[in-house]
Amino acid sequence: MTKPTAANRSGQLLEAAAVCFSREGFDAASMRAIADEAGMRTASIYYHFDSKDNLLVAVHEEALRRIGAATTAALHDVEGAWERLEAACAAHLVILLTEGTFVNAVMRPVPSKVEGRELIFKLRDDYESIFTDLINALALPQGTDRDTLRLMLLGAMNWTFTWWHPKEGPAPEALASIFVANLRTGLDVT
């Protein structure tokens, strides 16, 4: 028997916020809708979180903690610099596309007026440093712009949620494989 605790309910609330943010976007998601989703009243939210902006920051913290842990775990025991990059991409896409709501709420433009924007960007940068390291480990042609390569790959991945559907096209792992293979091997046959 798990008795409901304050931490418990905060977690449920966070989950509810993630659902609403990912479904409607931050601005369109109302505190009422979040409260409904969590099965409580609007006012009760403010016992757990100071403001809506605060809630968005908390969702980012949790989402980036989760995806960071998943991506790091996926690297365990994988050898070869390109294979490790692919494994990280697969983990990133799996969690973004199929364990949807949480990470999904976060991989989109940050509303321009929220308090805590800076912190949100810092959290993202910290997560993305995993990819910086993986790309630094690659042997690349002299003069390759590794920063642009990272941003290109992350961009391709983060945009997938606008077009990917579970029923058609490649699964997340296959997508990662294709993205990395395209970059690794090159496509010009002329």
Place this chain on the structure above:
Amino acid sequence: MTKPTAANRSGQLLEAAAVCFSREGFDAASMRAIADEAGMRTASIYYHFDSKDNLLVAVHEEALRRIGAATTAALHDVEGAWERLEAACAAHLVILLTEGTFVNAVMRPVPSKVEGRELIFKLRDDYESIFTDLINALALPQGTDRDTLRLMLLGAMNWTFTWWHPKEGPAPEALASIFVANLRTGLDVT
């Protein structure tokens, strides 16, 4: 002397809406703010457009018309399938990143509740068919997934507005060159 006409003012209004949508996002941009930006009163907007949703659709129509024209024009006289792809990418990124407001307002997740979502997606698809054609013209290794390639490249490009800054990193044209070269040549030197 150009006398203000209805069409004139509708255009100004559209421009104002694009500015506000790209600055704050659709949901956070108020009709008041748009009216301010256009130098008129809120109620006057409704003479030109039926609703806020309608205004978003109109902004998409104009933005995709512009970027479609720019990208097509950029292909004039360019030869070589890869060179043509790069030229289109350069045009796409130039207009997205430096002629900002209009296209910028459009290259982001579509709010889930707007009337006219279907039309917006159709407008996007029509524009992206330029890239479908360019990629179909490439000689690629057998078995290459051309759809995923297109979506990968467009994703990498469309995500740039979240990180690109005019003062640091590659210019839009250089970015296009790097993106396409990475895919064309491949990066594995082992």
Place this chain on the structure above:
DNA sequence: GTCTATATGCTGATAGAC
């Protein structure tokens, strides 16, 4: 075509009982 004035409803947030 643009204005003033206003309708109606929803927003994030607070006060205070339990």
Place this chain on the structure above:
DNA sequence: GTCTATCAGCATATAGAC
């Protein structure tokens, strides 16, 4: 910790004068 009740403000949109 969660509730009921409520605030003040802003949202989109409309009516009708000019």
